[in-house]
Amino acid sequence: MLRLNTQFSDNIDDPNREGGLPIVGNSVSTLTDELLWEGVKMGEDEALAEIYTRFANKLFNYGTQITHDRDLAYDIVQDVFLYMVSKKNQLGEIKSIKNYLYSSYRRKLLRVLKRNRKIKLNEDYERLDGFKMEVEAEFYALTTPLTVDVKKLLHKISNDLPIRQREIISLYFFEQLSYKEIAGIMGFSNLRSARNLLYKAINNMSEVLKKHEDILFLLPILLNMV
Amino acid sequence: MEFEPKNESDFLKNTFFIKWVSAPNDHSNRYWEKWCRNNPDKMKMFNNARLIAKNLKPVEENRIDEERFYKGLDQLILANHKSDEVKSSRHYAADKPGIFTWGRSIAASILLLGMMMVVYSIWFDKPKDVMLSMSIPIINKEAPKGIKKTVLLPDGSKVVLNSGSSISYPETFGDTRQIDLKGQAFFDVERDTARPFIVKSGELETRVLGTSFDIKAYEEQNMLHVAVVTGKVKVTTGNGIESHITPEEAVFYNRKTNALSKDFYDYELLVGWKEKILKFQDAKYEEVFEQLSNWYDVTFIIEKDVKLEGDYTGRFEDQSLKNVLMGMEYSAGIKFEIQGHKILVKSKVK
Numbered sequence: 001m002l003r004l005n006t007q008f009s010d011n012i013d014d015p016n017r018e019g020g021l022p023i024v025g026n027s028v029s030t031l032t033d034e035l036l037w038e039g040v041k042m043g044e045d046e047a048l049a050e051i052y053t054r055f056a057n058k059l060f061n062y063g064t065q066i067t068h069d070r071d072l073a074y075d076i077v078q079d080v081f082l083y084m085v086s087k088k089n090q091l092g093e094i095k096s097i098k099n100y101l102y103s104s105y106r107r108k109l110l111r112v113l114k115r116n117r118k119i120k121l122n123e124d125y126e127r128l129d130g131f132k133m134e135v136e137a138e139f140y141a142l143t144t145p146l147t148v149d150v151k152k153l154l155h156k157i158s159n160d161l162p163i164r165q166r167e168i169i170s171l172y173f174f175e176q177l178s179y180k181e182i183a184g185i186m187g188f189s190n191l192r193s194a195r196n197l198l199y200k201a202i203n204n205m206s207e208v209l210k211k212h213e214d215i216l217f218l219l220p221i222l223l224n225m226v
Numbered sequence: 227m228e229f230e231p232k233n234e235s236d237f238l239k240n241t242f243f244i245k246w247v248s249a250p251n252d253h254s255n256r257y258w259e260k261w262c263r264n265n266p267d268k269m270k271m272f273n274n275a276r277l278i279a280k281n282l283k284p285v286e287e288n289r290i291d292e293e294r295f296y297k298g299l300d301q302l303i304l305a306n307h308k309s310d311e312v313k314s315s316r317h318y319a320a321d322k323p324g325i326f327t328w329g330r331s332i333a334a335s336i337l338l339l340g341m342m343m344v345v346y347s348i349w350f351d352k353p354k355d356v357m358l359s360m361s362i363p364i365i366n367k368e369a370p371k372g373i374k375k376t377v378l379l380p381d382g383s384k385v386v387l388n389s390g391s392s393i394s395y396p397e398t399f400g401d402t403r404q405i406d407l408k409g410q411a412f413f414d415v416e417r418d419t420a421r422p423f424i425v426k427s428g429e430l431e432t433r434v435l436g437t438s439f440d441i442k443a444y445e446e447q448n449m450l451h452v453a454v455v456t457g458k459v460k461v462t463t464g465n466g467i468e469s470h471i472t473p474e475e476a477v478f479y480n481r482k483t484n485a486l487s488k489d490f491y492d493y494e495l496l497v498g499w500k501e502k503i504l505k506f507q508d509a510k511y512e513e514v515f516e517q518l519s520n521w522y523d524v525t526f527i528i529e530k531d532v533k534l535e536g537d538y539t540g541r542f543e544d545q546s547l548k549n550v551l552m553g554m555e556y557s558a559g560i561k562f563e564i565q566g567h568k569i570l571v572k573s574k575v576k
Contacts, residue, residue: 031455031473031493032501035438039456042417042436045303046473047456052299057289064288074290078298085305132285135278173282176245199239206235209278 033097040084041091051097052081058175059105065130065167066106067113076109099181102171106185124164124186131166133173135209160208165201172198229261231268237275247279252541256553362400368392369409372523374499379403383423384414386500390444390520410442412500415457429464430479440497447516450479453496461486494541502544508537514554515571522547528571532560 031050039047056077063073080101084091094100113119118126161169171177171185183194229240237243246254262269290298369375369387377385380398387393391409399421407427415423417436425432427443430450437457443450452461453476461477462468467486469477476491494505504521506514511534515526524547528534538558542550551562551569563570 035455038414038438042456043306044456045306048302048306049299052302056295056298060290061284061286061288065286070288073288074294074298077290078301081298081302082305085302088306130286133282134285135281135283170284173244173248173279174284176248178241199235202235202238206233206238206278209234 033095037091037094037097041088043088048081048085051101055098055101056081059101062102062105063109065127065170066109066124067118067126069118069126072112073109076105076112079108080105096181098175099177099184102175102177102181102185106187128163131163131170133166133170161201161204165197165204168194168198169201169205231271231275234271234275234278237272238279243275244279247276253543362396362398364394365397366392366394370523371520379405381418381421381423382416386412386414388412388442388499388520389523407441407443409444410440410499412438412440412497414438429481429484431462433460433462434458440500442496448481450481451491451496452477453491455493455497504540504542504545504550506538506540508539510534511538511558514538518547518550524567524569526569526571529573532571532573534560534571 036047036051040051059077059080060073063076064070067073083104110119110124113126114121168182168186171182177185179195179198180191182188182198183191186194188194188197231237231240242254242257246258262272265272289295367375367377367385367387369389369391371390373389375387377387377393379385379395381403383403385393385405388410391407391411393405393407393411395403395405401421403415403418403421403423405423405425407425413423413425413434415434415436415438419435423434423436425441427441428445428450430441430443430452432439432441432452434457437459438455439457439459440453440455441451452459452471454471454473456473459471460468461471463479463484463486465484469486469488471477471488474490475488476496477486477488479486492505492507494503495507498505499521504517506517515528519525536558538554540553540557542553545553548564551564555561555574559574561572561574563572
């Protein structure tokens, strides 16, 4: 079986990665989208495998936040990639591979869900409890007795927001997509509506956090975390 | 447009801030350091926002189970080859089902490609090249100092010339696609298995079928390199040393010692120039000035009392010369004075 660069792709997507300098010897991680895309168009297996390794799991996870059906979430991943390969001679220029993959993934998944009557025509989610997030509590755990309270609070953040707001926050914080890209992926008519929703989501989230400012914000300073 | 946050949310709405928290680089580090120095009253807010952005995590991270993942990848590679067969009549061993998965057969086909290249290098030798150069007009393209240039070759391959570089090639290609390079260029070669693509640059000859790679071979510089981005490349030196390199790898040739060494490389350091990224890692100041003078078409004049000791490390993306020099002044014990195309290098302490 083919195991191309799995460690490396975990590495590049790790948001905890410290320091800015790319490490010599790990330089494929800096392969630009443009070059990878050219590779796919030229029919290079390496480029294709690289993109699959970088994104297949991420797309799958994205799908499982929208539908309960894990097999379907996987099938759509394959659909998106197989379509890309079958059209490789007609592919145009793109700015971001991630943007391309996420847009087509979401579109295809929703189309199937609607066709199978899993969701109504004007709905975007089969699951309503997807895209949940928390503020990682590990580093409090070692030093404070408040762990249980903090955990509860942190789960509350995600419970309070509507799923659409949680999705936009996920794309923005975890995938680091721009307003413009998010607008394209989530099917907003323009950049401004994407930004408005994101602002609303961030304000709501901050509001919840603010109520518990004492726990969240003061502790780290006392503990010299920052 | 100054960034003036009123609360934590304003930080979180700033895309540049979010990118910095999750994937900082030299540039953004410098920016936020400076921002903090200028806004000491907003430090609490800044730290809070950073904490939230850093520790916010998805609750679920579902992954495809491993077996399915590799099955999916194999399926994809298979489809990739299937749509190839229409264009070329290459045959792959895995037409027989079972035994090998497609993943393995890639390795086999890469090996095959390597062997084909060796065969080419034996069969298609010098005589034909000589005949070629006699009958077909030669084209010269040059990128002067301060300018980068993209050249499209007769076979559809793309060459990006770095400043102060030139290439020459026949108007139409024969059995081989032969290019002469002085200076530095990035090649994106159209795949043509029947006609190897050969670049001669100083002591190095680089031979490929269809890949993308970077070659640096300035006449006045001691170090040459060939760095591969995609595909497979064979490099031969004037004294007959041969090396095969694959993505992530580069060969470095030292003119003083005639030595060829292979190593992994830092993409931005070697190929970043193509995306307007200037990067120095523990570079000698002489090298930095040499590169800057080529890049911006200026001459550096170093004053007598200036001692250029130590190394310089820095990264600039699409910056003006003035900004680059300012960045260097910040971290090195020197200052610059710009006089048209001349840059005076002065000592900071007077």
